[in-house]
Amino acid sequence: MTPVTEQIQTPYFVIDEPILNRYYDMLVDSLSSNWNNYLVGYSFKTNSLPWLVSYVKKRGAYAEVVSEDEYSLAKYMGFRDSEIIYNGPYKGEQSFCNVLLAGGIVNLDSMQEIRWLTNLVSQYPDKPFSVGIRANFNLEKMCPGETTMGEVSGRFGFCYETGKFAEALGILQNTPNVSVTGLHLHSSSKSRSVNIFRSIARMACQLKAEFDLNLEYIDLGGGYCGGMEGRPEYPDYFPAVAEELGRYFSPAHTRLIVEPGISLISKCTTFVTSVFDTRDIKGTRYVMTDGSRFNIDPTMIKSSHLFHVKQCSAGSRPILDSQIISGFTCMEVDRLFTYTDQSELVPGDRIIYENVGGYTMSLNPLFIQYFPAVYVRNGYDMRMVRKKWTPEEYVQGSEWEQ
Numbered sequence: 483m484t485p486v487t488e489q490i491q492t493p494y495f496v497i498d499e500p501i502l503n504r505y506y507d508m509l510v511d512s513l514s515s516n517w518n519n520y521l522v523g524y525s526f527k528t529n530s531l532p533w534l535v536s537y538v539k540k541r542g543a544y545a546e547v548v549s550e551d552e553y554s555l556a557k558y559m560g561f562r563d564s565e566i567i568y569n570g571p572y573k574g575e576q577s578f579c580n581v582l583l584a585g586g587i588v589n590l591d592s593m594q595e596i597r598w599l600t601n602l603v604s605q606y607p608d609k610p611f612s613v614g615i616r617a618n619f620n621l622e623k624m625c626p627g628e629t630t631m632g633e634v635s636g637r638f639g640f641c642y643e644t645g646k647f648a649e650a651l652g653i654l655q656n657t658p659n660v661s662v663t664g665l666h667l668h669s670s671s672k673s674r675s676v677n678i679f680r681s682i683a684r685m686a687c688q689l690k691a692e693f694d695l696n697l698e699y700i701d702l703g704g705g706y707c708g709g710m711e712g713r714p715e716y717p718d719y720f721p722a723v724a725e726e727l728g729r730y731f732s733p734a735h736t737r738l739i740v741e742p743g744i745s746l747i748s749k750c751t752t753f754v755t756s757v758f759d760t761r762d763i764k765g766t767r768y769v770m771t772d773g774s775r776f777n778i779d780p781t782m783i784k785s786s787h788l789f790h791v792k793q794c795s796a797g798s799r800p801i802l803d804s805q806i807i808s809g810f811t812c813m814e815v816d817r818l819f820t821y822t823d824q825s826e827l828v829p830g831d832r833i834i835y836e837n838v839g840g841y842t843m844s845l846n847p848l849f850i851q852y853f854p855a856v857y858v859r860n861g862y863d864m865r866m867v868r869k870k871w872t873p874e875e876y877v878q879g880s881e882w883e884q
């Protein structure tokens with residue numbers, strides 16, 4: 483029987499599958515109409531809920547992973563080594579070798595990884611190896627005020643401006659049986675603007691020209707906007723990227739790789755919470771809810787939330803100047819927002835947060851309450867795809883005196 487939404491025990495996340503379909507379609511339509519040689523690598527770290535992982539896998543995405551644990555999860559979920567995009571500073575040597583040997587995509591991030599590669603190549607003297615290299619470059623100079631790190635350098639990949647990129651490239655080019663066939667340019671920005679991705683594409687052109695690279699792929703990384711009012715969507719990014727790349731590359735020879743995370747899953751995901759108590763302390767109204775800031779803002783960086791309220795009862799209610807919406811934890815910082823000049827909230831009302839797909843489930847702590855349930859909605863159908871964690875899941879792998 484289909485549960486009535488109002489009867490489902492809160493808190494829970496819900497993923498709206500038709501909206502997810504719309505975003506995935508928008509992504510691939512925009513890629514195929516602008517650069518019809520592309521690959522989607524889904525960013526595991528953004529949200530590796532098994533249902534989501536299998537959804538993107540069915541749609542043909544590769545697994546974009548940044549640790550040996552994420553790699554192991556990808557393998558567990560049925561990705562082959564050749565369907566892995568292995569990024570980041572914390573790869574494991576064994577999984578690094580597995581992906582390289584199978585012809586998956588490895589974007590080198592450090593000198594240590596170059597040593598692993600050299601070692602691997604010496605064990606397989608007859609085998610050709612293709613690798614990508616992550617460039618660290620001054621995107622802030624191209625897009626003032628837009629990048630996450632500003633004037634301070636980012637800490638991933640080989641720095642172009644200091645010559646480390648040239649040095650690493652030199653070593654790789656002098657290693658027999660190794661070809662550098664890919665460039666990885668993921669950079670995080672505050673703005674997530676079209677200009678950021680246009681500039682990243684320009685940097686790919688500059689590196690190709692300066693180092694005479696023969697590239698089978700250009701990996702733009704992630705960091706797109708999706709589902710935010712007044713902000714760019716997939717169809718805004720790829721015409722600009724294609725225009726820039728088209729000056730030095732063609733889809734016939736060079737594949738465009740994108741690694742979306744939050745842009746794909748933000749819009750389709752909501753978090754449903756209930757008020758369980760209200761209290762007045764020295765003139766302040768506190769509204770206690772069963773959802774926590776740790777569920778939807780675990781890094782404590784959000785200054786506002788998209789949400790709507792569903793009152794549990796009809797009838798008029800007094801308007802209150804200020805109600806502080808708080809979480810269930812015993813930490814004072816667990817306050818989500820101030821509800822100003824609005825109807826009084828009472829136990830049983832629901833507060834539903836929108837655009838909470840990325841960096842929420844994956845960063846949730848097991849603090850005071852265990853992981854909430856996750857549902858997938860398809861019209862009126864609500865299917866549970868992760869049950870709420872209980873002590874049983876919590877104690878798994880532990881040992882103690884019975």
Ligand SMILES: *Cc1c(COP(=O)(O)O)cnc(C)c1O
Pocket residue numbers: 525527528546569570668703704705706741742743744745840
């Ligand atoms: C985090 C990350 C992504 C995904 O970023 P989103 O902001 O979720 O789109 C993609 N690629 C790399 C290398 C990353 O570190």
